[in-house]
Amino acid sequence: MARYHIETYGCASNRGESQQIETALRDAGHYPVDGPGAADVAIMNSCTVVEKTERNMLRRAKELESETADLIVTGCMALAQAEEFREEGVDAQILHWDDVPAAVTNGECPTPGPGTEPVLDGVVGILPIARGCLSNCSYCITKFATGRVDSPPVEENLEKARALVHAGAKELRITGQDTGVYGWDEGERKLPELLDRICAEIGGDFRVRLGMANPGGVHGIRDELADVFARHDELYNFIHLPVQSGSDTVLEDMRRQHRVDKFVEIVETFDDRLDHWTLSTDFIVGFPTETPDDHAQSMALFREVRPEKANVTRFSKRPGTDAADMKGLGGQVKKDRSKEMSALQREVTAEAYESMIGDTAEVIAVREGTGDSMKCRDSAYRQIIVRDAHSRGIEPGDTLAVEVTSHQTVYAFGDPV
Template identity: 80%
Template sequence: MATYHIETYGCTSNRGESREIERRLRDGGHRPADGPADADVAILNTCTVVEKTERNMLRRAEELESETADLIVTGCMALAQGEEFRDAGVDARILHWEDVPNAVLNGECPTPSDGTDPILDGEVGILPIARGCMSNCSYCITKFATGRIDSPPVEENVEKARALVHAGASEIRVTGQDTGVYGWDDGERKLPELLDRICDIDGEFRVRLGMANPGGVHGIADDLVDVFARNEKLYNFIHLPVQSGSDDVLEDMRRQHRVDKFLDVVETFDDRLDHWTLSTDFIVGFPTETDHDHAQSMALLREVRPEKVNVTRFSKRPGTDAADMKGLGGTVKKERSKEMSEVKRDIVGEAYEELVGTTRDVLVVEEGTADSVKCRDGAYRQIIVQNAAERGVEPGDFVTVEVTGQNTMYAFGDPV
């Protein structure tokens, strides 16, 4: 028996891949160590979405190298910028995540269908339904690591979801670089079918759909919203990263949608669902973004009023076309980011204030701090229950709460 230590950074897809690495290592007889210094092998699953993250990954790799005898680096930065670790003098094996278990177990790795149940993050099971995307965004380095969409069959993903439920997952997070184009590599649009099939699995659980670009969702919006409307297990939540409110900037970004397509999808959900949550992303300070373009993004933010917004300052990534563009100054990006973040907080705070005084059915998803638990209502809004132990509330429970207050990004609730 040997021991391992694994650290994961970045998106939910990375976390799902790390859980699969762990499952195969445990099937092969390995066990988790208390920390990197006690591990026979340390595994760093990396992200490289922005320059700051890249620097953090290099620093963490150097730290882990000094603490463990054997270091493996995998994930997006390993695949897209593996030479950066070598140039920094990091002594590590650079591997695709699927190759990590075999490398650690010297080729004696059980197949994905063998062995133990999948490993959960508490009550949460992560289901990466595909790898890659159909986009060619001018600023994105992740595509160099993930490539074009590669969609496993629907039945294969349903069986993985069933295994997660069998292992005790009360929430399944369907994830991928772009879930909306699942099946496009086979010439089909399979996401609605997949979600229906997952929701048909016996058991008490909820399903959250991960990031889906507007360009892919636009063609299946009617079918997709039908799936949401008929399945109570599916959170009424969708993550549609618009990135900009300016068609000119979207064209320079080489996004596969324009603002009208994004708005079409939002309107489709508005028309069919009484309560749902829109999550979106904005990149501020793209090299070609003018003051007018930024104003259009601000106007779109105020128009659609998403309840979850990720605001990211543009960061040049090596090898991308946008890296060769003349960038905007750091002060401009900082000011635009601050303005958008302030409006975002107002919008989200107002949405949670509207919940105060209402009664919501929620799933307790995970433990919080100071004897609190984090819950999600049917639209994936976060509600915190405090003093959970004395109230007999724990992760995995379905409870009814009265919303008593809010703190801008989440609400507070008392069990009824």
């Protein structure tokens, strides 16, 4: 659980986005602090109206970078003029509003609110399928809050999913601290069965996104799980597999339940089954025992698997964890390694979105964006923004075909066809 500081600039729309970010952060167990100096991460929700505003945003971003361990910049200027921050030398993650909550971690499991009750948010249905995890990572404080995995029966989760779809959900988000170990508390590996039955037995036009699944849990079901993805168009071809390091030595020190070769085998299995899919992963840079060679191995792994989406987090000590007692690396070392990997991340992501230009894709309109835009998702969960949405009669939940016309590194723009 992280300490965060958030600053919001600009219009009422930006203030609304910040409110949603804060709600998600608090629901996940993170908590606000008074000022960036006391925070693990500072979030700047930026504005861009006139040149003076842009100069102020750049100045404030530089100040925040020097005052906090980690900086995330989101909002209009970040998304429309990300290169301005990079040219100014600002060392920050540039993220879409929707991606900020997931990035505010220390490589820890997500921490949803109490219980496993589903939530309908617009046309997005959120279904926690279990609570807790089986991991014992040396850096993670979440395990103290969530305990061991507790999995409701498949039938119970299936009925919750059905209720969400019948209530209007067009996108089902399957969540949990570690969805890959769903059912392990009962000695069974139930995730493939649950996903298969949701797709096969619930009627209606909807898509399903699988939330975070640690490689240690997925490896043993990789063939069965990939077959389910290949069999059902309802499943977004997207999976979040947090690897955390490309060094087996560091993974051992982290007490992760996988090694690099197991992670790569999962990726190769999905490559074999799916024509195209999106790999999302997490890396922690600057873990106390990470050597320059360990970092080089992480960079090499990133280049090998080329995840289109990645959360790059600088290691931050959490009270009560074993890693908190380790002698840490210097802040500049962590900044330098983070900057190098984040630059590679932007290169890989931009390459993926650049390759989409000129393609036609079927998308689901998921949420209203800024102004008169609509946030849509294609079959691989890539974000495509459609402008002038309301004037075109596009509403959340609609399915439409779009031609991809351009991109802004972390998302694309598309026109209905």
